[in-house]
Amino acid sequence: MSDAEPLLVLRNIRKSFGRIEVLKGIDLTIGKGEIVALVGDNGAGKSTLIKVITGVHKPSAGEIVFKGEPITLKNVQASRLLGIETVYQERALADQQELWRNIFAGRELTRFLGFLDVKAQKRETGRLMRSGMGLTSRAITVDSEVKGLSGGEKQSVAIGRALYFDADLIILDEPTMGLSLKETERVLAFVRSIREQGKSAIFIDHNIFHVHDTADRFVILDRGRVVGQFHRSELTHQQLVDMMIELHEAGQVAR
C-alpha cells in the first residue's frame, strides 16, 4: 500500500441497539502514522464506534476499508489478525487471573494441540513488564493477579498487551481515566511513541489538553454524528475548549 493511502476508512457507519440508533452515519479516515482523537460528550458513541472497528459490534450499515480492502469483521479475533489492537475503556482484564494469562488471553502461545507454552508466556510477559509497561515494582510478578494492581498498573498491562502484538492501528479508549498525573504522563508518552513507529492510533480522552498535546487531528462526535474535524494547526487549546463548551450548550458547532 502506498503512503498516501489511508490506513482505515469508515463510510456511513450506522449502529443501532434495538430501536436506538447510536451511530448515525459516521465517515472517518485514519492516515498512516496519524493519531486521531475522538472527542465528544459521554454517550456520543465513541466507544461504540471503536467497538465496530474492532469487531465487538457488527455495524447495522456502512463500510469499513482497512489497508485499501473492504472488510467485514466477524469477531474480535478477525480485527486482531488484521493488525488492530485495542485498549478498551473497560480495560478487558480478568481480575483473578495472573498477568501471564491476561497478556495472552484469546491468543495464547501454544506448543501442540493447543497446550499452553506457559514458560514462553511467562518469559514474554516478564520482558514486556520491564520494557514496554514499566512495571518494575518488586511486588508484581508475572504470577501476580490483576486484582491487586493499581489503576495505573492495570492500564499498563492493557497497553502492554496491545503493544506486544505489533499492530498497525492501536485504539485507546479513555486510557488516562482514573490515573495519577505521573501515570497519565506515561500513557501520553506511549501514545506519542506510536506515531514515531509509523503506526496509527485512535485516541479517546475527555481532557482537551491531553488531546491537543497528543493528537494530529481531532474528530468531534455528537450524538452519533461527526460534527467537526480539525487539524491541530487549525485550532489552539482554547479554541478547542470553547468549541466543546459551545457544543455542549448549543448542541452544534459552527464550522
Place this chain on the structure above:
Amino acid sequence: MTSVASSAKDQAAETQHGPSFLWRNRFQIAIIGMLVVLYAIFLIGDWRTYTSFDIYRSFMISIPFFGIMALAATYVVTLGEIDLSFPSIYGLAGWVFSSVYVATASFPLAFLLCLMVGVVGGLINGLLVTKIGIPSIVATIGTMFLWRGLVNVLTQGQGIPIAQITNDPWHALFVGQIPLGGPVVIPAQFLWFLAAAIFFGVFFKRHRFGGHVLFVGDDEQSARMMGIHVDRVKIACFVILGVSAAFSSVFLLNQMLFFWATTGDGYLLTTLAAVFIGGTSVFGGKGTMIGTFVGVLIIASLEPGIIAIGLSGFWTQFVYGLLITISVAIYALMLKRG
C-alpha cells in the same frame, strides 16, 4: 516504543518476588489439610477398619460413579454457571445403555449411543444458556425434570436387569478387578477416574481451553473483547459434563448390573458438594482440579467414616453440612483477604 524503565529498575525487576508458592496454592493446601485431619479422626475412631485394604477398595469401586462428574462440573462452576440436570442425563444415558445392550448385545453400540445422550443433553443446556439466554440454574432445573421425566415415561418405573453383561469382554475394561498381589485389588473404574483427573487437570491449567474457561468465568465482557468465543466455551463445558455423566452411568450399571428409573438421582448434591469443598468459587474465575479431586475423596469417605467412628448413619448429612459450611466459610475468608 518509549521505555520508561531505567536500567536500574530493570535490575530490581530481576530479583522481584511475587506471591509465594504457599499463598498461590492456599486453597489446595487447605483442603488437603482437611483430608488429613479427617483421616486422623477415622484412624483414631476405628484403627482396624482404616488400616485394612478392604475399605479403600470399596471407595475405589464407588468413587468413579460420581467423581468424574465432579471433575467435569468444576469447569461449569468455574464459568460461574451451574448444572442441576446432570443426574437426569445420567439416568437417561443409563437407560439408553441398558436398553440398547439388552436389545442388541453390543456393548460398543450401547456405549456410543449412551455417550450421544450426554452430548445432546449437554448441548441443549449450553444452547439454552448461551443462545436463548436463560440463567443456567433455571435452564437446568427445566432439563433436570425433562430428562428424568422422560426416563419415567420410557420405563414406566420399571428397572432393566443386565446381568448378562458380565460375560462381555468390554465389561472388564470398565469395572474389572486388577490384582496387584495379596489383598490388593484395584477396580478398573478407579484407574479411569485417575486418568480423568489427570486429563481434566491438565486441560484446565495447561491448555488454551482451560485458560478460556477461567477467563470467561472471571469476566465475560473482557473475554469477549479479547476475542474469546464465550458461547462456544460455555457450550463445551456443559457438553463435557453431560458426556461425563453418561460415561459414569456405564460404570455404575456394569457394577450394579441393574438399571433403576432413579439411577443417578442421588448424585446431585454429593457431586456439587465435592466441587465446593474443593475450593472452586461459585462466583467463577477460580477453580482447582486438585481441590475437586480431594473433595471427592472426602465426600466418598465421609459416610463409611461416620459409621466407623461409631456414630449412626443419621449423622451423615449433619457432618456433610458441617464440613461444607466450614470449608466454604474458610475459602470466602481467604478470598476476602487475597
